[in-house]
């Protein structure tokens with residue numbers, strides 16, 4: 001059976017007419033940057049996620065970068081996050097001259113271990129970036145309590161978690177800002193790069209809008225050093241079509257995850273995803289913890305089942321961060337996760353036969 005890890009063309013064909021019309025609408029109008037589509041998308045995403053303001057930007061990476069810039073984080077500052085994430089989370093901190101300070105993960109959820117945050121705080125700490133990995137939110141109540149006590153900014157890396165909920169609140173609506181990625185493989189994916197920042201604070205929203213547009217509020221007048229990070233009208237128009245389906249697609253992901261859970265639950269050499277009872281998960285990834293991960297991955301590849309490793313090397317061991325001076329053994333849970341995890345195909349259009357083929361191939365490895 002031919003099975004891609006992710007099938008974006010199937011989704012396009014299911015909604016082709018609406019997408020094509022939306023793109024043509026923008027082309028006919030001839031307005032491509034920061035127009036009506038972006039503004040409407042910002043309002044629609046903010047409202048759907050229980051926040052107030054949306055700021056469309058170039059990517060999830062820029063959403064994080066601009067959030068840090070909006071709060072003046074830079075040289076000499078420290079920002080706490082986890083090493084078990086995509087590099088963008090900590091890369092933006094380093095780009096601004098600040099120092100990423102890593103805290104290990106909770107081995108059950110793969111998210112930051114809130115018990116370990118206190119030990120990482122110094123007089124230089126300015127912000128915490130919790131990452132909602134694979135589509136499940138980090139434990140936000142204790143994080144917000146710590147932030148309030150020390151006057152830190154909380155920037156949610158919700159790149160993988162649009163519509164995920166923590167105690168009834170949506171990802172991106174709890175921290176000072178929440179950052180989404182519209183990379184094509186995300187649950188709400190554009191046909192190119194894109195991202196959005198949510199915030200409930202009017203001043204922060206205005207500052208972010210200024211920073212994403214060369215630090216300019218009035219054309220050719222620049223009140224701060226910003227960057228060019230604007231979501232374009234074509235991507236916004238595409239995303240507005242997809243937004244109408246996101247709840248239905250999220251539900252399909254949940255159903256697929258539940259069926260995987262049910263079929264795999266009796267295999268002792270693997271652990272299906274753990275979900276805290278107060279969370280909902282949107283399964284941007286369906287990620288198992290397994291024994292003999294590399295051998296299993298090879299077996300699945302040999303049987304035509306594509307998989308991915310999110311992520312094979314934690315950030316504290318990456319060459320790019322060697323200057324931070326971390327070493328093997330500093331974050332054992334992140335290191336263990338890097339050698340144990342494997343992500344299976346999951347997307348709303350995955351059919352039962354494909355899911356069954358994945359399960360059968362895993363079972364044949366374990367029999």
Ligand SMILES: Cc1ncc(COP(=O)(O)O)c(C=O)c1O
Nearest residue numbers: 059060061086088159181182183
């Ligand atoms: C956890 C996490 N943070 C940040 C990003 C960066 O998003 P983008 O690729 O849109 O820049 C990603 C995307 O892969 C991500 O998964």
